[in-house]
Amino acid sequence: MNQRDAETIAIGTExxxxxxxxxxxxxLADELGKLGIAVRFKSVVGDKRVDIVxxxxxxxxxxxxxxxxxxxxxxxxxxxxxxxxxxxxxxxGRRKEALxxxxxxxxxxxxxxxxxxxxxxxxxxxxxxxxxPVGSAPGFCLSWKKALIISLPGVPREMEEMMRQEVLPLxxxxxxxxxxxxxAPIVRQVFHTFGLAEADVDAKLHGLIPKGMxxxxxxxxxxxxxxxxxxxxxxxxAREKNxxxxxxxxxxxxxxxxxxxxxxxxxxxxxxxxxxLVQRGLTLAVAESCTGGLIGHRLTQVAGSSAYVDRxxxxxxxRAKTEMLGVPAELIAREGAVSKKVAAAMACGIRxxxxxxxxxxxxxxxxxxxxxxxxxxxxxxxxxxxxxGRPVTQEFRFHGDRNVIKQRSSQAALDFxxxxxxxxA
Amino acid sequence: MNQRDAETIAIGTExxxxxxxxxxxxxLADELGKLGIAVRFKSVVGDKRVDIVxxxxxxxxxxxxxxxxxxxxxxxxxxxxxxxxxxxxxxxGRRKEALxxxxxxxxxxxxxxxxxxxxxxxxxxxxxxxxxPVGSAPGFCLSWKKALIISLPGVPREMEEMMRQEVLPLxxxxxxxxxxxxxAPIVRQVFHTFGLAEADVDAKLHGLIPKGMxxxxxxxxxxxxxxxxxxxxxxxxAREKNxxxxxxxxxxxxxxxxxxxxxxxxxxxxxxxxxxLVQRGLTLAVAESCTGGLIGHRLTQVAGSSAYVDRxxxxxxxRAKTEMLGVPAELIAREGAVSKKVAAAMACGIRxxxxxxxxxxxxxxxxxxxxxxxxxxxxxxxxxxxxxGRPVTQEFRFHGDRNVIKQRSSQAALDFxxxxxxxxA
Numbered sequence: 001m002n003q004r005d006a007e008t009i010a011i012g013t014e015x016x017x018x019x020x021x022x023x024x025x026x027x028l029a030d031e032l033g034k035l036g037i038a039v040r041f042k043s044v045v046g047d048k049r050v051d052i053v054x055x056x057x058x059x060x061x062x063x064x065x066x067x068x069x070x071x072x073x074x075x076x077x078x079x080x081x082x083x084x085x086x087x088x089x090x091x092x093g094r095r096k097e098a099l100x101x102x103x104x105x106x107x108x109x110x111x112x113x114x115x116x117x118x119x120x121x122x123x124x125x126x127x128x129x130x131x132x133p134v135g136s137a138p139g140f141c142l143s144w145k146k147a148l149i150i151s152l153p154g155v156p157r158e159m160e161e162m163m164r165q166e167v168l169p170l171x172x173x174x175x176x177x178x179x180x181x182x183x184a185p186i187v188r189q190v191f192h193t194f195g196l197a198e199a200d201v202d203a204k205l206h207g208l209i210p211k212g213m214x215x216x217x218x219x220x221x222x223x224x225x226x227x228x229x230x231x232x233x234x235x236x237x238a239r240e241k242n243x244x245x246x247x248x249x250x251x252x253x254x255x256x257x258x259x260x261x262x263x264x265x266x267x268x269x270x271x272x273x274x275x276x277l278v279q280r281g282l283t284l285a286v287a288e289s290c291t292g293g294l295i296g297h298r299l300t301q302v303a304g305s306s307a308y309v310d311r312x313x314x315x316x317x318x319r320a321k322t323e324m325l326g327v328p329a330e331l332i333a334r335e336g337a338v339s340k341k342v343a344a345a346m347a348c349g350i351r352x353x354x355x356x357x358x359x360x361x362x363x364x365x366x367x368x369x370x371x372x373x374x375x376x377x378x379x380x381x382x383x384x385x386x387x388x389g390r391p392v393t394q395e396f397r398f399h400g401d402r403n404v405i406k407q408r409s410s411q412a413a414l415d416f417x418x419x420x421x422x423x424x425a
Numbered sequence: 426m427n428q429r430d431a432e433t434i435a436i437g438t439e440x441x442x443x444x445x446x447x448x449x450x451x452x453l454a455d456e457l458g459k460l461g462i463a464v465r466f467k468s469v470v471g472d473k474r475v476d477i478v479x480x481x482x483x484x485x486x487x488x489x490x491x492x493x494x495x496x497x498x499x500x501x502x503x504x505x506x507x508x509x510x511x512x513x514x515x516x517x518g519r520r521k522e523a524l525x526x527x528x529x530x531x532x533x534x535x536x537x538x539x540x541x542x543x544x545x546x547x548x549x550x551x552x553x554x555x556x557x558p559v560g561s562a563p564g565f566c567l568s569w570k571k572a573l574i575i576s577l578p579g580v581p582r583e584m585e586e587m588m589r590q591e592v593l594p595l596x597x598x599x600x601x602x603x604x605x606x607x608x609a610p611i612v613r614q615v616f617h618t619f620g621l622a623e624a625d626v627d628a629k630l631h632g633l634i635p636k637g638m639x640x641x642x643x644x645x646x647x648x649x650x651x652x653x654x655x656x657x658x659x660x661x662x663a664r665e666k667n668x669x670x671x672x673x674x675x676x677x678x679x680x681x682x683x684x685x686x687x688x689x690x691x692x693x694x695x696x697x698x699x700x701x702l703v704q705r706g707l708t709l710a711v712a713e714s715c716t717g718g719l720i721g722h723r724l725t726q727v728a729g730s731s732a733y734v735d736r737x738x739x740x741x742x743x744r745a746k747t748e749m750l751g752v753p754a755e756l757i758a759r760e761g762a763v764s765k766k767v768a769a770a771m772a773c774g775i776r777x778x779x780x781x782x783x784x785x786x787x788x789x790x791x792x793x794x795x796x797x798x799x800x801x802x803x804x805x806x807x808x809x810x811x812x813x814g815r816p817v818t819q820e821f822r823f824h825g826d827r828n829v830i831k832q833r834s835s836q837a838a839l840d841f842x843x844x845x846x847x848x849x850a
Contacts, residue, residue: 014645014652016467017454022447025469029442040476042441042469044450047643051465058483075627075644116627155646157825202500202541218472219500220439221580227439286739288718292725296718296739303793303827305717311745314711314721314737316730320779324736324749354745368728400582402728 006032006039007063009055011071013046033186052083060147070154072137074116088144090124098129098138105136130166134158187232189250192263194225194415201226204256223407269414270298276421277308285354286312287346290364294410310354325349338363343383344391351385359385362413366405380409382416431457431464432488434480436495438471458611477508485572495579497562499541513569515549523554523563530561555591559583612657614675617688619650619840626651629681648832694839695723701846702733710779711737712771715789719835735779750774763788768808769816776810784810787838791830805834807841
């Protein structure tokens with residue numbers, strides 16, 4: 001079976017409406033990419049049988065591997081099973097292995113399947129049941145026309161485990177039995193930059209890829225910076241041949257992006273900062289005002305961050321800045337809470353009180369209210385103190401709504417710390 | 426022109442890979458819904474001209490309004506203009522009004538268009554240029570077959586302003602000139618619950634919608650709770666007729682969900698808690714351990730939250746709990762940092778030090794490390810103190826990875842505060 005191109009179909013009216021982060025796509029693109037399968041299309045449809053059928057008809061014309069997520073639960077709006085049966089002309093029947101797996105899973109939680117849950121054991125005839133080692137809904141896979149349809153629950157943890165334990169081995173086995181050579185994994189290099197506008201990143205990378213080279217350059221701007229990707233296109237032999245070229249281009253990109261480049265691949269700013277702190281045996285405390293706790297939250301997303309993060313003081317009120325950090329009330333009155341000197345005093349205050357190596361601070365105006373002509377919404381000061389008596393600060397002027405300004409401020413603060421750590425070498 | 430069904434096409438290889446929150450879909454579904462236009466399909470394609478063309482061919486067969494976002498920038502990977510021209514058989518040409526708008530916009534920032542940016546003024550022949558009041562890339566719209574294609578930048582702020590100022594008036598005008606009656610807006614009620622499993626919400630709502638009623642019930646579980654939606658289906662006359670019925674069902678749903686229901690529509694937990702605090706004239710301070718600042722971050726996402734949020738202490742280390750909150754080191758040694766008594770002491774400590782009405786605390790084990798047999802990963806204690814000498818606490822046992830446990834803990838803490846506020850009435 002040809003397995004070159006994939007399409008994902010996410011099912012759920014709520015997904016159509018959006019507003020949530022879609023971690024399933026990231027995982028599926030990564031895992032399929034390792035097998036050399038490229039996700040070229042992603043579709044989202046509501047919980048409507050006829051729309052799921054339409055999406056399947058579209059997908060089968062343009063993809064060899066179709067991964068459907070969602071719509072396998074016990075509730076009234078879960079109709080993926082019916083839609084697949086209808087589209088492919090199979091009948092639904094209760095399958096023993098599906099029922100047993102589900103019953104065993106529910107028994108672990110001290111439950112027995114109710115009528116609604118029994119629907120979850122209905123599987124299209126001819127399909128292979130995929131075990132769910134984490135939740136109650138089994139999945140299934142089914143060959144149809146020239147494609148393989150894989151149907152998995154939409155819950156990320158369940159979907160991920162089933163991909164790892166059931167689907168990927170199955171895709172590998174199908175490929176081996178087809179006698180085709182395994183294609184090279186899709187090679188993709190991702191660079192994360194902060195501090196440059198998208199147009200400036202584009203200008204820096206101008207002419208990076210020689211004309212006619214089978215490598216795609218992608219840029220994506222967000223409040224967290226500009227993401228740059230290099231993806232090797234073409235068939236397997238081209239990929240093999242161009243692997244060395246991609247490495248050369250990646251090195252060129254690294255030197256062009258220089259210290260605006262803060263991370264590669266799935267690495268994050270908070271992981272980079274954490275590693276640099278650990279490497280130097282330094283500890284950190286943070287004093288936040290306009291970011292409201294976001295920097296602390298991000299730093300502690302990293303497992304093991306308790307080794308270097310001692311505390312964060314979110315001093316939203318001026319009184320809190322004085323009481324928690326010892327910033328003189330008189331200084332706040334004179335300079336304003338959003339000022340260079342208060343940022344410096346906050347960084348010193350938190351470092352001394354926490355007795356850590358480095359104090360990092362942020363004070364600014366996130367808006368929409370609170371701005372003035374001289375101190376507009378988006379004005380942000382970052383401070384850093386290492387106890388040498390010379391705290392450093394930087395002024396930023398950000399644009400965007402409250403959330404964007406908080407996000408950018410947290411990124412700017414962590415980037416300021418990263419640059420300081422690298423300078424210390 | 427019939428404007429019943431819409432499809433959105435988001436363009437960008439990085440979007441295909443996912444991992445980010447998609448706020449554009451939420452906005453588009455809302456705004457189009459107000460005009461009675463339902464988004465039935467959502468497609469995502471990479472920055473590949475042939476794939477964008479394929480997506481357009483698919484969309485035109487099933488939707489009357491096609492909103493494309495992204496791929497209009499100046500960089501090499503932006504090829505939406507070329508793809509639309511190619512799919513619809515129009516030629517691209519530089520348009521005066523597009524160039525003038527862009528030049529005026531760049532002049533405001535003290536720039537002149539460079540060669541790359543000049544590409545942004547290339548518009549398919551026959552298309553209407555849509556002005557961009559926020560950024561440099563103009564959009565355009567074009568009738569093709571029985572559909573209206575609208576092409577907008579992917580940057581949320583630019584897309585939103587262009588929808589409001591250019592696209593929605595245009596859709597209204599097209600409808601009026603067609604002589605059709607304006608369809609009723611799509612009516613959708615959304616309920617947010619916390620504290621019940623999806624299956625339990627489903628059971629509570631069993632039989633809510635009488636058989637044959639043109640109302641869809643949707644459920645979506647996430648670490649933040651279970652979202653319930655009631656959407657009125659059917660044509661315009663059915664929608665008008667059933668409006669009263671939807672209200673009746675919504676009221677029934679409210680009473681069935683009782684106090685697990687914390688918000689409706691686009692309201693969030695932090696907004697609800699903020700309003701309840703303001704209404705009662707109460708101020709708040711938070712002591713966080715395993716959530717690392719997430720509760721403070723969420724509370725301060727609400728504009729005006731400085732009126733009731735005084736501070737948050739993120740005391741990640743045990744020493745920080747003692748120094749910032751006065752939790753006796755001896756109590757931590759005896760009970761463990763993750764315990765009922767420490768949660769209570771943290772809530773009292775932050776309330777006293779901040780001199781506010783209510784102190785809220787969280788201590789727990791977010792994992793992946795740090796769990797023991799008696800205190801496993803996911804064990805979380807919430808504490809609340811109002812200065813009456815009787816702090817209240819609650820124990821939770823959450824499942825999931827580090828991020829899920831942090832998210833659920835923050836939601837549980839805010840929900841605990843919400844319930845306490847409502848009891849106080």
